[in-house]
Amino acid sequence: MSSRLSDVAxxxxxxxxxxxxxxxxxxxxxxxxxxxxxxxxxxxxxVERDLTWVPDAETEVALIQRDSPAxxxxxxxxxxxxxxxxxxxxxxxxRLAIGPPTAExxxxxxxxxxxxxxxxxxxxxxxxxxxxxxxxxxxxxxxxSLADAEAESAQEPLKQELIATHPVPWRFEGDPYGDDALSxxxxxxxxxxxxxxxxxxxxxxLDTKYLGVFTxxxxxxxxxxGDEKREQLQRIYGTAFLDRKALKTYLTEREERLKRDHRKLxxxxxxxxxxxxIGRGLPLWLPNGTIIRDELEKWARETERSLGYKRxxxxxxxxxxxxxxxxxxxxxxxxxxxxxxxxxxxxxxRPMNCPHHHMVYRARPKSYRDLPYKVGEYGTVYRFEKSGxxxxxxxxxxxxxxxxxxxxxxxxxxxxxxxVMRMHEMYYQQLGIxxxxxxxxxxxxxxxxxxxxxxxxxxxxxxxxxxxxxxxGIPFILDxxxxxxxxxxxxxxxxxxxxxxxxxxxxxxxxxxPKQFGLTYxxxxxxxxxxxxxxxxxxxxxxxxxxxxxxxxxxxFPFWLAPEQIVVVxxxxxxxxxxxxxxxxxxxxxxxxxxxxxxxxxQAKIRTHSMRKVPVTxxxxxxxxxERTASVRLRxxxxxxxxxxxxxxxxxxxARDRRLVLDTP
RNA sequence: GCUGGCGUGGCGCAAUUGGCAGCGCACCUGUCUUGUAAACAGGUGGUUGGGGGUUCGAGUCCCCCCGCCAGCUCCA
Numbered sequence: 104m105s106s107r108l109s110d111v112a113x114x115x116x117x118x119x120x121x122x123x124x125x126x127x128x129x130x131x132x133x134x135x136x137x138x139x140x141x142x143x144x145x146x147x148x149x150v151e152r153d154l155t156w157v158p159d160a161e162t163e164v165a166l167i168q169r170d171s172p173a174x175x176x177x178x179x180x181x182x183x184x185x186x187x188x189x190x191x192x193x194x195x196x197x198r199l200a201i202g203p204p205t206a207e208x209x210x211x212x213x214x215x216x217x218x219x220x221x222x223x224x225x226x227x228x229x230x231x232x233x234x235x236x237x238x239x240x241x242x243x244x245x246x247x248s249l250a251d252a253e254a255e256s257a258q259e260p261l262k263q264e265l266i267a268t269h270p271v272p273w274r275f276e277g278d279p280y281g282d283d284a285l286s287x288x289x290x291x292x293x294x295x296x297x298x299x300x301x302x303x304x305x306x307x308x309l310d311t312k313y314l315g316v317f318t319x320x321x322x323x324x325x326x327x328x329g330d331e332k333r334e335q336l337q338r339i340y341g342t343a344f345l346d347r348k349a350l351k352t353y354l355t356e357r358e359e360r361l362k363r364d365h366r367k368l369x370x371x372x373x374x375x376x377x378x379x380x381i382g383r384g385l386p387l388w389l390p391n392g393t394i395i396r397d398e399l400e401k402w403a404r405e406t407e408r409s410l411g412y413k414r415x416x417x418x419x420x421x422x423x424x425x426x427x428x429x430x431x432x433x434x435x436x437x438x439x440x441x442x443x444x445x446x447x448x449x450x451x452x453r454p455m456n457c458p459h460h461h462m463v464y465r466a467r468p469k470s471y472r473d474l475p476y477k478v479g480e481y482g483t484v485y486r487f488e489k490s491g492x493x494x495x496x497x498x499x500x501x502x503x504x505x506x507x508x509x510x511x512x513x514x515x516x517x518x519x520x521x522x523v524m525r526m527h528e529m530y531y532q533q534l535g536i537x538x539x540x541x542x543x544x545x546x547x548x549x550x551x552x553x554x555x556x557x558x559x560x561x562x563x564x565x566x567x568x569x570x571x572x573x574x575x576g577i578p579f580i581l582d583x584x585x586x587x588x589x590x591x592x593x594x595x596x597x598x599x600x601x602x603x604x605x606x607x608x609x610x611x612x613x614x615x616x617p618k619q620f621g622l623t624y625x626x627x628x629x630x631x632x633x634x635x636x637x638x639x640x641x642x643x644x645x646x647x648x649x650x651x652x653x654x655x656x657x658x659x660f661p662f663w664l665a666p667e668q669i670v671v672v673x674x675x676x677x678x679x680x681x682x683x684x685x686x687x688x689x690x691x692x693x694x695x696x697x698x699x700x701x702x703x704x705x706q707a708k709i710r711t712h713s714m715r716k717v718p719v720t721x722x723x724x725x726x727x728x729x730e731r732t733a734s735v736r737l738r739x740x741x742x743x744x745x746x747x748x749x750x751x752x753x754x755x756x757x758a759r760d761r762r763l764v765l766d767t768p
Numbered sequence: 769g770c771u772g773g774c775g776u777g778g779c780g781c782a783a784u785u786g787g788c789a790g791c792g793c794a795c796c797u798g799u800c801u802u803g804u805a806a807a808c809a810g811g812u813g814g815u816u817g818g819g820g821g822u823u824c825g826a827g828u829c830c831c832c833c834c835g836c837c838a839g840c841u842c843c844a
Contacts, residue, residue: 205842218771265844282844303844323839324771331840335770338839366836370779379817379835489769491840604841675801702797703806710805722804736804 114166118144118158125154125309128166135313138170138345142177142313143306150281151177153243153306157278169313170345179204181241181307182231182317182343187211188290188299189230190339193223199301200261200327200336207353207602208342212325214261215337219322224339228319235314239298240291241307245284247275252285255300261327261334262302280305316350317343360600365650366495368658372666372715374649375496384493384500386646391666394695395652396503396645398664400481402761403505403642406526412477412507417459419483423449428619429458430555434588438486456482457613457638460508461620464634469624474634475515479507481645496650497599505642510622510634516612520571523610523639527595528577530641535763536597536655539607543572544585544592554588560614564590567635568612589615595643600654607651611638659716659738662765663758669696670712672705674724681728685721685747692751694758696721713738718765719754741767 118127124144125135134140135154144164145151151167167173183202186209190197194217202211217223246252249266252273256262266273266285273285280286281304288307290299308314319341327333344350361367369375374392381387388396404414423442426432431439431454440452453459460478469476483503492498511519531539545565546554554561568591572579579593586592590613594606613636623631642648652660662668669689673682682698689696699708705722712720722734733750736742745753745768753768 199844201844203842203844210839210842221773262844269844286844288844301844305844321838322772325840326770328843329840331770335840337771340839377835383835491769491771491838494837601838672804674803677801704800704802706802706804707806708804713805720804724803726803734804742804 114141114168115163116144116166117161117163120158120160120162123155123157124152124164128154133166135309138168140169140313141166142169142174142308143167145173148281151306152280153241154309155243156280159278169315175315175343175345176204177306177308178313178315178345179209179343181311182314182341183209183211184241184288184290184299184301184303184307185231185234185239185311185314186227186319186339186341187213187301188234189227191299192234193226193230198261199259201265202301208320208340210325210338210340212327212336212338214327214334217337219337219339221322224319224322227339228317231317231319234290234298235311238293239311240293241309241311242289242291243286243305243307244289244300245275245278245286249273249275249285252287252302255287256302259302265302315343315345316347317341318350363600363654363657364495365497365599365653368653369496369650372653372658374653374666382500383490384488384498386496386499386501392649394666395649395660395664399642399645399648400505403479403481406529407477407479407507410477410522410526411475412479415460415463415478415480417456417463417480417482418453419485420450420452421459423451425458425462426451429455429461429616430588430619431455431458434553434555438488440485440487452485453482454484454486456480456484456504456506457508457616457636458620460506461616461622461636464508464510464622465620469510469622469634471512471624471626471632474624475509475511475519476634477507477509479505482506494599494601494603496646497603497605499646502644502646504640504644505648506638506640509637509639510617510624511637512624512626512632513635516567516635516637517571517574519637520567520610520612521575523637523641524571524575524577524593526639527608527641531595533761533763534652534655534661538655539595539597541572541577541579542582542585542592542594542596542606543568543579544582544587544594546586546591547584550584553584554586555615557615561591564612564614568593587611587613589613590638595641597651599651605647605651607643607648608641609638609643610640612636613638657716659718661761661763662718662754663761665716665718666695667697667712667715667717668694668758669719669721669754670708670717671696671698671721671723672708672712673698673700674705674722676700676702678723678725678728682723685723685727685733688747689721689751689754692755694751694754709736721750737765737767739765743767 118124128141143151143153145167146164187199187202190213198214200212252266271283274283275285287300288303288305289297292298322339325336325338327336372391373389375386375388377386435454439454443450463478481503485501488498488500509519546561590611593610595608596604597607598604617633617636622634624634626632671682671686673679679700686696686698709720718738720736727734731747732744733747734744735750757765
């Protein structure tokens with residue numbers, strides 16, 4: 104979408120002092136209408152201002168066009184004001200919360216005794232159209248005192264709270280713009296009557312005639328300030344675009360995107376299923392899905408073996424003492440399944456594998472010569488997720504992680520962490536994953552009860568992580584407050600087709616738990632030292648990673664991952680036996696091949712298997728059987744005929760090399 | 769968890785104000801023997817997610833439960 108929008112900064116102009124922006128632009132014959140029309144300006148301090156703004160000194164500004172991302176956001180912001188006005192017109196007892204534009208549209212939150220129904224949305228949309236048809240002006244008004252604002256918002260308790268709890272002192276005088284200006288936006292009829300008003304930073308369009316097309320999409324609940332202990336609000340979502348065509352394009356693109364939803368494809372391709380008798384969030388991997396899992400796991404084992412990892416197997420539950428030692432009790436209790444009591448002892452299902460691996464480390468004495476000591480396990484963990492948070496395979500209550508722990512000396516830590524980052528690069532590159540970003544999650548020093556309290560350890564762990572990240576040159580975003588209770592995290596964040604973000608991989612530098620567990624090694628000088636632990640899971644969990652790959656490939660997996668690689672189709676049922684023999688031979692060579700000897704025409708079979716995203720179809724008739732050749736047809740369109748042995752070797756090579764693309768040889 | 773919306777053979781859907789549970793695909797059987805994205809005919813399959821209620825009569829209305837979807841992360 105953004106590629107079609109023009110660059111905000113590309114048009115600049117110098118505004119004289121003492122004249123409104125709109126007057127200056129009109130005098131210069133600058134268009135306000137149409138896609139490239141100017142909707143607002145941005146000063147060099149990054150603050151956006153209305154066209155009614157009157158600079159008190161000559162100022163150079165960037166012009167914000169309607170078709171820029173910033174311009175569209177302003178249109179959506181103004182549209183949500185109209186929506187809120189419509190809501191208060193139709194349901195006068197409704198109180199206002201906040202109403203920002205979003206990446207895909209806008210919403211407004213309301214404190215309301217009414218839960219808005221789909222019918223309400225229809226009525227509201229009608230009311231909005233009426234308001235726009237009548238025509239209104241958006242006008243900014245800066246208040247002169249806090250008392251004025253309190254009076255102005257006397258009927259709006261949530262607005263009063265926003266005013267009272269504003270993090271920086273309000274500015275009142277002159278014509279200030281930005282987060283610290285206490286301003287209201289009035290919706291005025293063309294004869295100047297104030298129809299509605301809202302506490303707002305702005306900017307807004309001059310006039311409803313500069314709005315685009317809009318639609319209200321759905322209503323849902325949201326908590327005031329995102330806090331589930333606070334008031335539950337009614338949120339109405341909508342979206343707006345410049346014109347009908349852009350809206351339609353958005354809706355079709357969205358529909359196309361949702362066709363790739365792993366839940367839909369998982370059903371169609373028989374990858375996994377859920378059964379209420381098993382429990383919510385507890386997936387059943389079907390044979391096809393299990394193939395993908397096993398292939399990924401095999402790859403990870405080979406990779407880890409080449410880097411000196413050893414494999415271990417540990418149980419899925421343990422006594423509570425272990426989790427007190429690890430700090431999961433109490434720091435992680437909310438995410439754990441309830442305890443299990445047996446023979447007067449209390450057990451918990453494990454929410455993480457690390458405590459078990461620490462016990463593996465501790466089971467035998469270690470010397471510096473054993474380090475780095477790397478233990479890996481595809482370990483299954485169980486976490487309690489609130490029912491409303493579950494989402495297909497992306498978010499489950501039981502999942503299996505590509506987990507490993509690296510125990511190393513202080514000196515080795517940065518290098519080991521870098522090796523882990525390089526491992527990610529290798530995996531992602533080979534799988535063709537480019538759409539992701541990284542987050543360095545550190546602790547929020549103001550909220551200490553979520554984290555262990557050794558100040559010095561936090562400083563060191565954050566220094567190691569940050570140092571390795573900077574050395575790797577991979578760009579990252581900082582998330583204050585997102586750290587694990589035992590250390591800072593580096594997460595690889597991916598996006599599902601529904602637009603939600605998930606951590607595909609998570610890695611931590613941990614100085615805390617080795618000390619808790621009393622892990623030591625004999626250093627070269629003969630002293631006992633505490634190792635550093637690196638937690639790493641480059642392929643995350645099978646559940647999340649396979650769902651991400653399913654969406655990424657739209658179900659058309661690379662040959663090596665495809666659950667069904669080859670279907671052999673006889674030209675007529677005369678050749679059923681021959682087709683079966685070909686399939687058997689390919690299967691025996693290690694390929695996932697089967698013959699389709701069902702009662703259907705060849706063309707129908709080809710269509711069926713193409714739709715099931717099977718990468719290779721081999722057609723067998725008299726010629727092929729006589730000459731021992733294979734007529735190969737790729738799902739992507741290519742085709743060729745070659746001796747069967749050659750085709751077999753070629754496909755085995757493609758699978759063995761884990762090639763992303765299968766092409767004609 | 770909370771708010772809203774959903775739940776009809778394996779899958780996708782239909783069923784007027786409450787009035788005979790239907791269609792397509794898949795599946796099974798048969799006919800046809802066909803060269804790279806849908807041959808034709810016939811057939812099996814449902815306590816309409818589960819339970820309770822209202823009614824002469826419930827897929828449809830009411831209540832409870834189970835499950836699925838969206839949102840609760842975009843901070844005037």
